[in-house]
Amino acid sequence: MALEPNFFERVYEVARQIPKGKVTSYGAIAKSVGAAKSARMVGYAMNSAKDLEDVPAHRVVNRNGLLTGKSHFGDHSAMEQMLASEGIKVKDNKVQDFEKHFWDPAKDLK
Numbered sequence: 001m002a003l004e005p006n007f008f009e010r011v012y013e014v015a016r017q018i019p020k021g022k023v024t025s026y027g028a029i030a031k032s033v034g035a036a037k038s039a040r041m042v043g044y045a046m047n048s049a050k051d052l053e054d055v056p057a058h059r060v061v062n063r064n065g066l067l068t069g070k071s072h073f074g075d076h077s078a079m080e081q082m083l084a085s086e087g088i089k090v091k092d093n094k095v096q097d098f099e100k101h102f103w104d105p106a107k108d109l110k
Contacts, residue, residue, distance in 0.1 A: 007035070011045040012052065014105050018059040021086045022103035023095055025063045032105035039063075047072045058082040065098035 010033045018024055026039040026046070035041070042060070049055040050072050058079045062068045067090065070079040080090045089096040 007033070007038075007041060008045040008048060011042050012049060012055050014109065015046070015049065015055050015057065015060060017105065017109065018056055018103055020056075021088060021101065023059045023061050023065070023083070023088065023098070023101050024103045024105060025061060027063050028102075028104055028106065029060065032109060043069065059086075059103075061095055065095035065102075067093045067095075 011029055014029050014032050015024075026042040027036070029042045030036055030038040046055075046057040046060050046069055049057045057069065058073065060069065067079050067083075070076055070093065073079045073082075080093070083090055083095070088101055095101055
């Protein structure tokens, strides 16, 4: 019998599937892994993922499109630069056209 992956690993599995040029929120990931009230724990997972090259933590923002995790990338502009390189405009630490760029794992991973 296979063991259930831990919470962080389930979060990383979802985050790995965020398409380039899209963003999602901590809450959307929490909901998609069956832990709707655990957005903060998803944030902790993303903070821990900064050194995992296969987990695009820069694509995870808060529910309003704010780059709340930017301090975990070393340089405060790194997260914005990574998003910009994927065609996502950020102004005043907020993803512009957030709805256009939003990826909902609960819908897209069915």
